[in-house]
Amino acid sequence: MAISKSKDLLGQLSQLERTVSEFSFEELNTNDANELKDSFNSFRNSLEKHIYSPKTAQIAHKKNETFDTVKKEVSEKQFIANVSHEIRTPLNSIIGFANLLKEEKLTQGQHKKVNAIQFASNTLLNLINEVLEYSKISSGNTNFESVEFNLHSLLKDVMFLCETLIVDGKVELLIDIDENVPKIVKGDPSKLSQVLLNLLGNAVKFVDRGYIKLEVFTKQRNDNEFLVEFSVADTGIGITQEKIDTIFNGYTQAEDDTAKKYGGTGLGLTITKEIIEKLNGEIEIDSTVNKGTTVRFRMPYTLGKTTKAPINKLQKSTDKIDSELLAGTEILVFEDNKMNQHLIVEQLTQWGCTVHADIDLDKGLYLLSSRKIDLILMDLKMPGQNGFEVSKAIRDHKNSRVNSVPIIAFSADFTEQDSKDCKEIGINDFLLKPYTLDNLLNIILKNKEIKNEQTDFSSILQKPMIEPKETTVLDLNHLMKDCFGEIDMLNELVKLFKLNAIEFIGNVKIHLKTQNLKEVALSAHKLKAGFAMIKAEGMRNLIIELEKSCKTNQPEKVEELYEVFLSDYPILEDNINKSLELMNKK
Amino acid sequence: MGKSVLLADDDQLLASLLNFRLKKGGYSVHHSANGKEVKEYLKNEMPDIIVSDIMMPYCSGIELIDYVRNELKSKTPIIIISSAGNEQNVLTAFELGANDFITKPVSPTELLVRIAREINK
Numbered sequence: 030m031a032i033s034k035s036k037d038l039l040g041q042l043s044q045l046e047r048t049v050s051e052f053s054f055e056e057l058n059t060n061d062a063n064e065l066k067d068s069f070n071s072f073r074n075s076l077e078k079h080i081y082s083p084k085t086a087q088i089a090h091k092k093n094e095t096f097d098t099v100k101k102e103v104s105e106k107q108f109i110a111n112v113s114h115e116i117r118t119p120l121n122s123i124i125g126f127a128n129l130l131k132e133e134k135l136t137q138g139q140h141k142k143v144n145a146i147q148f149a150s151n152t153l154l155n156l157i158n159e160v161l162e163y164s165k166i167s168s169g170n171t172n173f174e175s176v177e178f179n180l181h182s183l184l185k186d187v188m189f190l191c192e193t194l195i196v197d198g199k200v201e202l203l204i205d206i207d208e209n210v211p212k213i214v215k216g217d218p219s220k221l222s223q224v225l226l227n228l229l230g231n232a233v234k235f236v237d238r239g240y241i242k243l244e245v246f247t248k249q250r251n252d253n254e255f256l257v258e259f260s261v262a263d264t265g266i267g268i269t270q271e272k273i274d275t276i277f278n279g280y281t282q283a284e285d286d287t288a289k290k291y292g293g294t295g296l297g298l299t300i301t302k303e304i305i306e307k308l309n310g311e312i313e314i315d316s317t318v319n320k321g322t323t324v325r326f327r328m329p330y331t332l333g334k335t336t337k338a339p340i341n342k343l344q345k346s347t348d349k350i351d352s353e354l355l356a357g358t359e360i361l362v363f364e365d366n367k368m369n370q371h372l373i374v375e376q377l378t379q380w381g382c383t384v385h386a387d388i389d390l391d392k393g394l395y396l397l398s399s400r401k402i403d404l405i406l407m408d409l410k411m412p413g414q415n416g417f418e419v420s421k422a423i424r425d426h427k428n429s430r431v432n433s434v435p436i437i438a439f440s441a442d443f444t445e446q447d448s449k450d451c452k453e454i455g456i457n458d459f460l461l462k463p464y465t466l467d468n469l470l471n472i473i474l475k476n477k478e479i480k481n482e483q484t485d486f487s488s489i490l491q492k493p494m495i496e497p498k499e500t501t502v503l504d505l506n507h508l509m510k511d512c513f514g515e516i517d518m519l520n521e522l523v524k525l526f527k528l529n530a531i532e533f534i535g536n537v538k539i540h541l542k543t544q545n546l547k548e549v550a551l552s553a554h555k556l557k558a559g560f561a562m563i564k565a566e567g568m569r570n571l572i573i574e575l576e577k578s579c580k581t582n583q584p585e586k587v588e589e590l591y592e593v594f595l596s597d598y599p600i601l602e603d604n605i606n607k608s609l610e611l612m613n614k615k
Numbered sequence: 616m617g618k619s620v621l622l623a624d625d626d627q628l629l630a631s632l633l634n635f636r637l638k639k640g641g642y643s644v645h646h647s648a649n650g651k652e653v654k655e656y657l658k659n660e661m662p663d664i665i666v667s668d669i670m671m672p673y674c675s676g677i678e679l680i681d682y683v684r685n686e687l688k689s690k691t692p693i694i695i696i697s698s699a700g701n702e703q704n705v706l707t708a709f710e711l712g713a714n715d716f717i718t719k720p721v722s723p724t725e726l727l728v729r730i731a732r733e734i735n736k
Contacts, residue, residue, distance in 0.1 A: 511632060511723050518635050525628045554670070554698070558629045561720030 045149040065126040072119035116157055123150050166303045177333040178218040187222055190372055191229045199238040207246035213333030220304050227301045228324050232263040239264025253332035260325045267318040277302055356381030358403045361393055363419055365411035390419050397431040399599055403477055409440040417450055424455045435476040499567030500597040505608050508562050516613055523609055526559045537591055550579035568601055617641040618734055623653045623667035636723040650674025654682055661691055664734055668696045669704050677707055684712040692733035
């Protein structure tokens with residue numbers, strides 16, 4: 030595993046280097062370019078040092094002769110973990126500076142090359158994160174916990190999440206829990222969800238039509254110890270026995286080229302297998318090509334003693350009164366992990382909150398200054414961006430509207446140092462993962478109140494928004510049809526549309542200052558067609574209203590509508606980007 | 616060679632979409648966002664059909680019809696793009712000799728049908 034993955038890593042790296050060296054930094058002549066170059070060089074040096082340093086070579090050599098292979102493997106994994114970890118820091122600077130570089134005035138050719146740098150470094154980062162996770166688990170550096178949890182609720186949560194992943198209704202998701210399966214068990218709930226999400230997520234990826242079925246039953250019972258058998262069956266494309274062998278054994282058999290074949294995602298099942306085995310479980314795959322796949326795994330659990338185990342149930346009974354209190358709350362979520370992000374957005378939306386997730390620092394700051402955000406949820410240990418740094422940047426912002434929003438941090442582990450750092454930065458509260466929905470609800474309510482005290486009555490003035498605001502809704506499908514399904518044309522039109530909207534914002538700002546309502550009306554008039562094209566009827570009506578108010582000479586109303594436009598347009602644009610991204614993927 | 620269309624519209628977004636669709640429909644397209652420029656162009660070249668927005672900088676669609684019919688003495692079909700609720704403009708356009716009109720928001724498919732109908736008359 031270690032060697033083939035390292036090879037892959039080196040391959041990616043030389044691709045990255047090729048792109049960087051083809052890039053004409055001299056032409057660019059900016060500080061960013063130099064810093065990017067420096068970062069890259071230090072990155073390469075640190076990597077080379079790690080791979081070729083005499084110390085490691087010596088150890089590897091010695092091991093071959095004297096130590097048994099198991100120990101060698103562990104040490105190799107440890108080594109890879111260390112290397113991967115240290116590569117991430119300079120790699121993050123490469124990505125960061127490439128982002129900055131993109132904001133400069135670049136020629137088309139340069140722009141393309143920066144894109145290539147970004148693409149290669151992001152691929153590399155994903156690969157490193159996977160390698161890191163794998164080696165963490167297999168070298169025993171992951172903490173496994175043993176707590177009581179509600180197994181039935183966990184299964185329902187997982188299924189609920191998977192349902193949201195199925196886009197077209199052609200795949201049915203079935204669940205069958207045997208009545209003998211106990212409710213409260215003792216074990217590691219977060220690892221179980223990770224395993225299930227991985228297997229079900231894979232199934233969703235490879236099944237076009239038919240069903241995906243999760244069956245759970247208890248296999249064997251000795252007093253309060255028992256095995257729970259999980260089976261994930263699907264009607265997908267299936268996999269050959271050869272591939273199954275590679276996935277399950279291949280990575281440990283060193284020099285193998287399969288890693289290349291499976292690209293960056295090949296580790297998912299291997300990680301799953303490692304987790305199950307670390308928890309003293311077993312896993313097997315049964316698959317027929319073009320018919321489907323069944324993955325079975327068994328995990329030992331002990332019977333939970335209390336019935337007061339954390340309730341990780343989704344909505345339903347979660348008291349209506351509490352969730353009503355949250356309706357209309359607007360929350361920023363910094364969470365890199367897509368699954369967690371998805372889950373938290375689903376839940377908060379059900380509580381009636383407006384949620385902005387999938388954001389980076391820049392976008393977050395923009396939203397904080399342009400909207401009335403009540404609360405920030407911050408994952409401290411994000412692989413891509415550091416939660417401490419993001420929080421600090423928010424607290425250091427000069428705009429009091431931005432820097433005063435309460436921040437709740439969450440993390441899977443929380444050390445003394447973390448606690449100190451949080452206090453220093455000004456993070457208001459924290460939540461330990463895995464948290465229950467009650468935990469989440471309570472901590473949000475608690476911290477939202479702090480904000481309410483600070484801002485007096487401003488939050489009372491805010492109307493609750495349970496439904497997405499009309500002005501932020503759109504539908505690109507119509508325009509896509511007008512483009513005869515040509516995605517490039519659609520991309521082009523959307524780009525033009527966004528430019529028009531920005532031009533409108535600027536024009537109106539200028540003409541409102543001089544009370545030139547005629548010009549404002551003209552700008553509004555021009556924007557109408559665009560909103561009609563993307564079927565953003567709510568926003569189009571707002572623009573029509575604004576144009577009318579200009580013609581009937583009501584400057585106050587014009588200004589009021591313009592304010593609404595300013596606050597809602599970013600969300601609309603965000604929604605445009607999201608649906609465009611989806612269409613591009615298709 | 617397909618029939619030629621002169622597209623006069625200062626709405627870049629709509630013009631891009633129409634341009635794309637017209638070309639897909641086998642037409643050759645000349646697009647201009649400026650009425651003055653349109654007049655210059657027409658001095659040297661007469662397309663098979665003119666599609667023009669009413670509101671345009673330097674020379675409105677109404678003026679353009681007047682120019683084509685009374686100065687250039689051309690009977691080239693003209694389709695006017697008008698905003699909703701602007702009946703007066705449409706009536707004036709017809710009086711001056713416009714052949715057809717389409718109301719915003721414009722459906723490209725509908726416009727193409729109207730263009731084909733005018734050209735094949």
